[in-house]
Amino acid sequence: MGISERKVREREEMRERILKVAADLFIREGYERTTIRALADRIEYSPATIYIYFKDKDEIFQSLFEEGFTRLTEVILEAGQIADPLDSLKEMVRAHVKFAKTYPEFYDLMFIMRISTPIFNTDLDPDSFSGKCIGHFIGKIKECSAAGLLRIQDPTIAAIEIWSFFHGLCALHIRGRLGVLHQSETVLEGLMNEGLESYLLTIGT
Amino acid sequence: MGISERKVREREEMRERILKVAADLFIREGYERTTIRALADRIEYSPATIYIYFKDKDEIFQSLFEEGFTRLTEVILEAGQIADPLDSLKEMVRAHVKFAKTYPEFYDLMFIMRISTPIFNTDLDPDSFSGKCIGHFIGKIKECSAAGLLRIQDPTIAAIEIWSFFHGLCALHIRGRLGVLHQSETVLEGLMNEGLESYLLTIGT
DNA sequence: TTATTTTATTAACGCTGTTTATTTACTAAT
DNA sequence: ATTAGTAAATAAACAGCGTTAATAAAATAA
Numbered sequence: 001m002g003i004s005e006r007k008v009r010e011r012e013e014m015r016e017r018i019l020k021v022a023a024d025l026f027i028r029e030g031y032e033r034t035t036i037r038a039l040a041d042r043i044e045y046s047p048a049t050i051y052i053y054f055k056d057k058d059e060i061f062q063s064l065f066e067e068g069f070t071r072l073t074e075v076i077l078e079a080g081q082i083a084d085p086l087d088s089l090k091e092m093v094r095a096h097v098k099f100a101k102t103y104p105e106f107y108d109l110m111f112i113m114r115i116s117t118p119i120f121n122t123d124l125d126p127d128s129f130s131g132k133c134i135g136h137f138i139g140k141i142k143e144c145s146a147a148g149l150l151r152i153q154d155p156t157i158a159a160i161e162i163w164s165f166f167h168g169l170c171a172l173h174i175r176g177r178l179g180v181l182h183q184s185e186t187v188l189e190g191l192m193n194e195g196l197e198s199y200l201l202t203i204g205t
Numbered sequence: 206m207g208i209s210e211r212k213v214r215e216r217e218e219m220r221e222r223i224l225k226v227a228a229d230l231f232i233r234e235g236y237e238r239t240t241i242r243a244l245a246d247r248i249e250y251s252p253a254t255i256y257i258y259f260k261d262k263d264e265i266f267q268s269l270f271e272e273g274f275t276r277l278t279e280v281i282l283e284a285g286q287i288a289d290p291l292d293s294l295k296e297m298v299r300a301h302v303k304f305a306k307t308y309p310e311f312y313d314l315m316f317i318m319r320i321s322t323p324i325f326n327t328d329l330d331p332d333s334f335s336g337k338c339i340g341h342f343i344g345k346i347k348e349c350s351a352a353g354l355l356r357i358q359d360p361t362i363a364a365i366e367i368w369s370f371f372h373g374l375c376a377l378h379i380r381g382r383l384g385v386l387h388q389s390e391t392v393l394e395g396l397m398n399e400g401l402e403s404y405l406l407t408i409g410t
Numbered sequence: 411t412t413a414t415t416t417t418a419t420t421a422a423c424g425c426t427g428t429t430t431a432t433t434t435a436c437t438a439a440t
Numbered sequence: 441a442t443t444a445g446t447a448a449a450t451a452a453a454c455a456g457c458g459t460t461a462a463t464a465a466a467a468t469a470a
């Protein structure tokens with residue numbers, strides 16, 4: 001009897017339909033401005049139906065949070081395949097910044113918005129979506145560190161510092177605190193490359 | 206006839222009474238969780254009274270935004286009095302990070318929350334609260350640059366990069382994305398000093 | 411065909427920021 | 441001193457929000 005299988009499938013399809021519209025709304029309008037009523041309107045169901053598939057608005061957010069890290073992990077992994085560790089690390093950073101520029105609202109909910117659980121946790125759960133993603137980054141740092149390419153001893157410290165620098169760039173950009181950038185499209189890339197050379201490289205021996 | 210003077214004074218006092226409570230609520234509860242009704246309760250007036258003194262919730266936010274920059278400007282100016290340009294610049298950064306740690310919600314609304322007008326604008330209004338503050342910072346960068354202490358030619362680029370790095374650190378910290386930091390109180394300072402030496406110093410020739 | 415479970419909806423609750431109409435308190439002029 | 445005019449404070453409401461309880465409809469199982 002494949003009925004229950006179909007039911008599970010249908011339920012999953014509904015969840016994904018909600019998530020797809022939610023992603024569109026969150027990314028276009030932001031978290032606060034996205035309303036359950038508008039979301040329900042778009043999938044042509046009543047607002048209450050949403051709550052059959054998701055506990056609350058936050059659970060939808062959480063799912064998108066995970067999807068964001070799944071996407072970021074893809075490009076990070078791709079960058080991780082480059083043989084030279086330092087080149088690979090640089091490409092990871094480029095992928096990170098590009099991701100922030102391409103999906104600013106995803107980046108927002110992944111790194112800027114208020115949430116409960118910290119990402120750079122001491123016991124980073126390697127199975128969580130964020131944990132996996134950051135794990136690859138820290139792994140590459142360790143690789144560079146082991147190869148004697150970094151000056152800072154502790155790879156975690158190095159990871160935080162590098163991440164901080166590029167997150168700062170992305171965050172200020174996304175929040176419009178870098179008005180100068182909005183003139184030219186390529187300035188962010190320029191700053192990034194400048195940063196990669198002047199910061200990352202000078203860490204190297 | 207000092208009546209109209211008293212009226213103006215009373216109006217200003219009321220505004221400040223509202224702002225004082227608003228600051229306390231915003232800083233303790235955050236922007237979204239702070240309600241006009243709670244604010245009105247605390248000053249023992251009705252919610253509608255708030256709207257006699259402020260156009261809307263956003264205008265209260267704006268006022269606090271300015272107050273935050275007034276406070277930050279104070280400590281930045283103090284750091285600016287140090288004779289040696291590089292030491293002075295370092296102290297400015299320390300003051301900035303310390304400010305973020307001491308008044309996380311002020312820092313939040315100054316640098317993280319969504320607002321309309323960008324800070325690092327091309328035509329930075331030198332009379333605005335944020336403009337003055339950042340002006341001092343960029344001024345010091347220019348001083349360092351003129352003294353040949355910085356490698357990056359464009360002082361604005363240098364300012365953005367340095368600001369990005371330390372903002373990234375502060376922002377990740379405030380948003381709880383640096384779980385590892387919450388163990389020890391001094392780790393943020395450690396990372397900051399590490400950053401000052403490994404980043405700021407390596408920019409110098 | 412009947413009983414049971416799942417799904418969707420309607421209507422409401424308690425909350426939000428904000429506005430309108432009204433009352434209260436104060437100042438100015440007769 | 442009384443009246444007219446102005447500013448300040450309020451109660452009540454509006455439209456919106458996330459969320460939930462009760463109810464109706466549909467699909468499945470017996």
